Amino acid sequence: MKKYIVVSILAIFFILFTEKISLINIILAVIVSSLVYSINHYELKELKLFRLKMIPLWFKYILILIKEIFVANMQVAKIALSKNMRIDPIIIVYESSLKGDFLLTILANSITLTPGTMSVDLVENIFSIHCLNGYYADNLKENIFEKILLQIEGVLHE
Amino acid sequence: MSNLLVIVFISLGMFFFFVGTIGILRFPDALTRAHSAAKADTLGALLSLTGLVIYNGFDISNIKILMVIIFLWTTNPTATHIIARSIINEKKTAGESNDIV
Numbered sequence: 001m002k003k004y005i006v007v008s009i010l011a012i013f014f015i016l017f018t019e020k021i022s023l024i025n026i027i028l029a030v031i032v033s034s035l036v037y038s039i040n041h042y043e044l045k046e047l048k049l050f051r052l053k054m055i056p057l058w059f060k061y062i063l064i065l066i067k068e069i070f071v072a073n074m075q076v077a078k079i080a081l082s083k084n085m086r087i088d089p090i091i092i093v094y095e096s097s098l099k100g101d102f103l104l105t106i107l108a109n110s111i112t113l114t115p116g117t118m119s120v121d122l123v124e125n126i127f128s129i130h131c132l133n134g135y136y137a138d139n140l141k142e143n144i145f146e147k148i149l150l151q152i153e154g155v156l157h158e
Numbered sequence: 159m160s161n162l163l164v165i166v167f168i169s170l171g172m173f174f175f176f177v178g179t180i181g182i183l184r185f186p187d188a189l190t191r192a193h194s195a196a197k198a199d200t201l202g203a204l205l206s207l208t209g210l211v212i213y214n215g216f217d218i219s220n221i222k223i224l225m226v227i228i229f230l231w232t233t234n235p236t237a238t239h240i241i242a243r244s245i246i247n248e249k250k251t252a253g254e255s256n257d258i259v
Contacts, residue, residue, distance in 0.1 A: 017222065019222075069201055073197055073201040076181055077177040077198070079181070080180045080181035085186070108235070109235040113196070113200060118193050119235075119239055120242040121242075121243050130189050130193075130242060132193060
């Protein structure tokens, strides 16, 4: 089962990158993907996170992330172009209640992309977060990303 | 009409790249500079590449452009994270880590 999933994902990538959908290309894709599968070692632990039940949650997550990226960019533009920069950087420690490494990585990356905050270090589940101003640290307390990821983790352990 | 959209998207993308570069030059220290580098690039790349998608018309190579956006959005914060961590480690070894609350 695992073999078919990995080979089909690799084959889809091959077809996308060669931009040609013909019989010979599909056969070639399957042959090359099987070869790649046989010489590499794959673990599919993370695949469980993308089950059908979780697709709406991921969709919501991505929409919120895009919105936050827009806000973050406006805010960086505003600060970078302002006459006198009013920034007072601090580093705060933030403990997450997530457990999985993969979800923690996603949360760290999302924190970096949201306004005013940047994750600096991550030990176990404790983040060090660099904030441009003190009040961005308060926004972190009700972190919507963490809520969605906790929901996803909850569905995972049902 | 589509040309107009392309111009708008790519100009906006260029604007954010521009602002990001100004931010890198103007922010006072390395960590705040990393802020500017991490954020401006993501939206700049999204808008420029969306402009390219519209310019290209809709075919299979657009999926490649979409893939570039996805990879950029995952690698950019990761690279920033590494840079920030190395700055912090440098500060710790130099004994200037008093600003950690």
